[in-house]
Amino acid sequence: DTGVSQDPRHKITKRGQNVTFRCDPISEHNRLYWYRQTLGQGPEFLTYFQNEAQLEKSRLLSDRFSAERPKGSFSTLEIQRTEQGDSAMYLCASSQDGNQPQHFGDGTRLSIL
Amino acid sequence: LAKTTQPISMDSYEGQEVNITCSHNNIATNDYITWYQQFPSQGPRFIIQGYKTKVTNEVASLFIPADRKSSTLSLPRVSLSDTAVYYCLVGDMNGGATNKLIFGTGTLLAVQP
Numbered sequence: 001d002t003g004v005s006q007d008p009r010h011k012i013t014k015r016g017q018n019v020t021f022r023c024d025p026i027s028e029h030n031r032l033y034w035y036r037q038t039l040g041q042g043p044e045f046l047t048y049f050q051n052e053a054q055l056e057k058s059r060l061l062s063d064r065f066s067a068e069r070p071k072g073s074f075s076t077l078e079i080q081r082t083e084q085g086d087s088a089m090y091l092c093a094s095s096q097d098g099n100q101p102q103h104f105g106d107g108t109r110l111s112i113l
Numbered sequence: 114l115a116k117t118t119q120p121i122s123m124d125s126y127e128g129q130e131v132n133i134t135c136s137h138n139n140i141a142t143n144d145y146i147t148w149y150q151q152f153p154s155q156g157p158r159f160i161i162q163g164y165k166t167k168v169t170n171e172v173a174s175l176f177i178p179a180d181r182k183s184s185t186l187s188l189p190r191v192s193l194s195d196t197a198v199y200y201c202l203v204g205d206m207n208g209g210a211t212n213k214l215i216f217g218t219g220t221l222l223a224v225q226p
Contacts, residue, residue: 042219043157045213102159103159104156104159105156106156109154
């Protein structure tokens with residue numbers, strides 16, 4: 001068990017470009033969560049999956065954001081037409097089910113030039 | 114979801130016991146109390162979780178009074194490597210709930226030699 005893995009760890013891109021992040025949860029964890037964290041703040045919930053079903057999305061998740069978990073294993077988070085305000089750490093977490101604690105990856109740090 | 118209040122920062126010295134108290138006056142019946150630790154450029158790491166009385170693991174102890182309106186995370190004999198931000202969260206651990214985590218700004222613990 002290698003924990004939650006996120007790729008890439010860092011991404012620098014120009015405003016207006018599209019970016020995609022990947023999260024590999026702990027094996028056999030049914031739930032997968034995405035959070036966003038800006039400097040000096042705690043993580044903020046974006047969305048979560050139960051297996052392949054996306055069950056809740058935060059209002060923070062604008063139309064430019066889309067997340068998928070096609071086979072109930074890994075997940076991707078895509079941001080289209082990036083803006084300066086998208087600069088943040090994007091964290092992924094997984095849990096076995098709703099009764100168990102969430103375990104986080106080390107995030108993808110996105111910097112928009 | 115219940116909000117939490119915790120000190121913004123705390124200072125300690127190596128070898129001391131550190132107690133971080135969190136207030137959660139509006140905690141609901143189904144809510145559990147969870148603590149996470151976060152180092153710079155890493156994701157939050159689960160420390161401990163409890164519902165009432167006392168919980169202890171190899172890393173910390175969690176004390177919860179009978180009214181559950183507060184909780185105290187106790188770190189025995191801290192070292193320099195315990196310098197981090199500590200988050201207190203409360204949330205519904207019912208398996209059917211989203212169980213999205215609501216983070217505050219946490220407590221920055223600084224351990225000095």
